[in-house]
Amino acid sequence: MLKNLSNIRSLFIRSHLYAVFITGITLLSILLTIYVLFEPHWLTSSAIFTFFILFGLISVLVSFYAGFRSSGSLKERIDYLSVLITQFINGKYESRIHFKEDDELTRIGNELNVFGEKLQQQTKSMQRMAEERADYTKSAYKSAVIEERQRLARDLHDSVSQQLFALTMMAEASSELIEKDPHIAKKHLQDVIEAGHTAQAEMRALLLHLRPVYLSGDSLATGVEKLIKELQTKCSIEFQVDMEQELQLKETTEEHVFRIIQEALANILRHSQASKVLLQLTKRSKELFIHIRDDGIGFDLEKKLGSNVSYGMKTMRERSEELGGTFVVRSIVEEGTYIDIRIPYM
Numbered sequence: 113m114l115k116n117l118s119n120i121r122s123l124f125i126r127s128h129l130y131a132v133f134i135t136g137i138t139l140l141s142i143l144l145t146i147y148v149l150f151e152p153h154w155l156t157s158s159a160i161f162t163f164f165i166l167f168g169l170i171s172v173l174v175s176f177y178a179g180f181r182s183s184g185s186l187k188e189r190i191d192y193l194s195v196l197i198t199q200f201i202n203g204k205y206e207s208r209i210h211f212k213e214d215d216e217l218t219r220i221g222n223e224l225n226v227f228g229e230k231l232q233q234q235t236k237s238m239q240r241m242a243e244e245r246a247d248y249t250k251s252a253y254k255s256a257v258i259e260e261r262q263r264l265a266r267d268l269h270d271s272v273s274q275q276l277f278a279l280t281m282m283a284e285a286s287s288e289l290i291e292k293d294p295h296i297a298k299k300h301l302q303d304v305i306e307a308g309h310t311a312q313a314e315m316r317a318l319l320l321h322l323r324p325v326y327l328s329g330d331s332l333a334t335g336v337e338k339l340i341k342e343l344q345t346k347c348s349i350e351f352q353v354d355m356e357q358e359l360q361l362k363e364t365t366e367e368h369v370f371r372i373i374q375e376a377l378a379n380i381l382r383h384s385q386a387s388k389v390l391l392q393l394t395k396r397s398k399e400l401f402i403h404i405r406d407d408g409i410g411f412d413l414e415k416k417l418g419s420n421v422s423y424g425m426k427t428m429r430e431r432s433e434e435l436g437g438t439f440v441v442r443s444i445v446e447e448g449t450y451i452d453i454r455i456p457y458m
Contacts, residue, residue, distance in 0.1 A: 124186075125179030132171040140164060189217050196224055205232040332366040333357045336373055336393065343377065349386060355393040359400070365455070368431045369393075369402065376404045376451055379424045384408025384449065400437075400457045405450035410443045428453075 140160075147155050192209055199207040208225050211218040282304045330338070333355055340351050361369070373391070380386055386408030394401050425441055428451070432439040437455035 124183035125176055128175035128179045129172065132168075132175055136164065136167060136171070139167070186217070189213075189221075193217070193221060193224065196221075196228075200224075200228060200231060203235075205229075205235060332359060332361060332370055333393075335366075335370050336391070339370075339374065339377070340391070343381070347381065349380070350388045352388065352390045355391070356395055359393075359395060361400070361457075365400075365435055368435055369400070369455070372402070372428045372431050372453065373404070375424050375428050380404075380406050380408065380449075383411070386448065395457055398457050400455040402453040402455070403450065405448065407448045410445045410447050410449055412445060413441070413443060 143155065143160050143163075146152065147157070147160065189211060192211075196207055196209045205228050207228060209221045210225075211221050283301075286301050286304065336353070336355060340353055343349070344351060373393075377389070380389055384406045386406035388407045390403070390405045392401070392403040425439075429439040432453050432455065435455045437453055440452045441449065443449035
């Protein structure tokens, strides 16, 4: 009921009634002034009372009728505008409205038509951009696959292939010396064993890089746990993991952190000759803290520039900085290496 009193028709009727009220008060003031000052015989109190009763009844009826009729066209046009806006909200940007009148509502309708055209153009542009982005993503994926294959082929040739070739040569030399000089042959066999271990560690690191880039729907904690379990079945390194399970991270952050940990463990398998590895992944205040430490042979940072170790650290540093974090690595020869990464926790 109260809602109906606030619509367009009620507003028009109230405005007419207000005009009648003001007119009635004005007429009453004039008649009373004439009655008091001049006291004409034709103007009596009963006449004034009768006039105002008839004036009030007729004016109220006329106000309702005039307000209802005069507001009909305006209400209909406003309803059209409301329907047009609703269609825009529902995505029907091709809808248009046209008025014959030359007034403010017609101007608003024309502006809404222009607005609908712009929304329609923006929608087409967004769809075109989405298609172009999808094509770009496919091209980037193909390029990444080709680049990764080339990198793996290069790593296999530079490391495992050469180590296997050296291993074969040492084995052939040992077979020739086993009867002539068993002592030297035994030394060569020891070199063969060490070369085999090195090649095996290099292959494990390369296989670790062949894991999917994404977590495949798993949380970061679950993905890291699976990675550690897989490594434990393939090498003798003892892993100590301290990791919070309820980390609330964005998907992009989880992927980058997972790849950083993966790259760090690959470098440990390939170069460190470590027996123990500590991995910590915790939230401290407003940052995510990642600590990776091994007890391997360590290395000299300056001498390793340009090597695979340096390339791996560069990749980890870039991923950390993309997340707005910091990357710090320290290494002491014959003592081990540790990496500290701090990423803002959103």
